[in-house]
Amino acid sequence: MKRLVVALLFAGWYSYGLSPAAAHAGMPPLVGTTFVIDPGHGTRYPDGSPLNVGAVGPTGVRENVVALAVGEDLARRLRDAGARVVLTRSYAKPFRTATVLRLDNRARAKLANDLHATGFVAIHADASTDRTQRGTSVFWLKPNSVRLANAMRAHLATLGLGESEFRARDLAVTNEARVPAVLVELGFVSNPAQAQMLATSAFQQRAAGVLYDALVETFSR
Secondary structure (H helix, E strand, O other), rough: HHHHHHHHOOOOOOEEEHHHHHHOOOOOOOOOOOOEEEOOEEEEEEOOOEEOOOEEEOOOOHHHHHHHHHHHHHHHHHHHOOOOEEEEEOOOOOOOOOOHHHHHHHHHHHHHHHOOOOOOEEEEEEEEOOOOOOOOEEEEEEHHHHHHHHHHHHHHHHHHHOEEEEEEEEOHHHHHHHOEEEEEEEEOOOOOOHHHEEEEHHHHHHHHHHHHHHHHHOOOO
């Protein structure tokens, strides 16, 4: 009951339980776990104007669109593996409402704390004024996140995009989270070749798959 009350306090968060298919397939690897999946950006002021909508590449590929597609697919995979999943935004409600950017960022990590989540994953796509910049990145901050960060790094490498950064970094979400937390950059929307790949459903599914594999490696029971 306590977890249900906590979830209801956050209008706009969307929960997913164990699917019937997973329930009848034996004991899935993530039964008893809870994950907060945070597709980056997609925040608007109450009047609907943009507060934090993310990067847009030169070919029009939008970070917030890519992040949401990957987040939804990841949520489905985790649900089918027996996990409880809370998305900070969803296809049903793709934009959060806020007035202060940093408070919005912290609120998402706080949600994971309040739910005593097994893990928190913020999903982003990177951008740079240098269009040749490429690669994935993984950021974390606290010692309890190192194992998850290492697993994310290893599995993201299989995408073949190269690596941009892998380091501890004091971000609003990594600082506020008390649970294992990482922020993942899936490549550069500012790099025309990587943007073209990021925009495809095939790549988005592959990306969700490697994030899922990292979470199973870290938290399967």
